[in-house]
Amino acid sequence: MAVTSVVVEFKDDASEAVLSSLARIDNVTVYGIKDNQIVAVIEGADMSAVEETMKSIYALEKITGVYPVFAGDE
Numbered sequence: 674m675a676v677t678s679v680v681v682e683f684k685d686d687a688s689e690a691v692l693s694s695l696a697r698i699d700n701v702t703v704y705g706i707k708d709n710q711i712v713a714v715i716e717g718a719d720m721s722a723v724e725e726t727m728k729s730i731y732a733l734e735k736i737t738g739v740y741p742v743f744a745g746d747e
Contacts, residue, residue, distance in 0.1 A: 675720045677744040679727065681711040687735035694733045700726060709737075720746055 683691045688706060695701050700716040715730075717723040723744070731739045 675717045675723045675744070675746040677715045677720075677723045677727070678742045679713055679715060679730075680738075680740045680742060681713055681730060681736060682738040682740070683709055683711070684735045684737060685709060691733065691735055695730070698726065698729065701730070720744070 702714045705712045715726045
């Protein structure tokens with residue numbers, strides 16, 4: 674299983690909308706929020722699956738960036 678922790682950055686006053694959108698994506702767990710950033714972990718069968726999930730997060734409305742912090746693959 675591949676795992677990547679990311680910081681998701683979003684536009685001002687969009688935290689509720691972004692949290693709601695992230696909750697609908699499989700294999701994404703939110704661990705914290707501060708200012709305009711959310712810390713989340715993405716799990717997938719392999720790194721390609723994790724990358725596709727990152728792309729789908731970046732495509733969400735009001736997201737300004739998805740920044741990987743750590744990535745590992747067993």
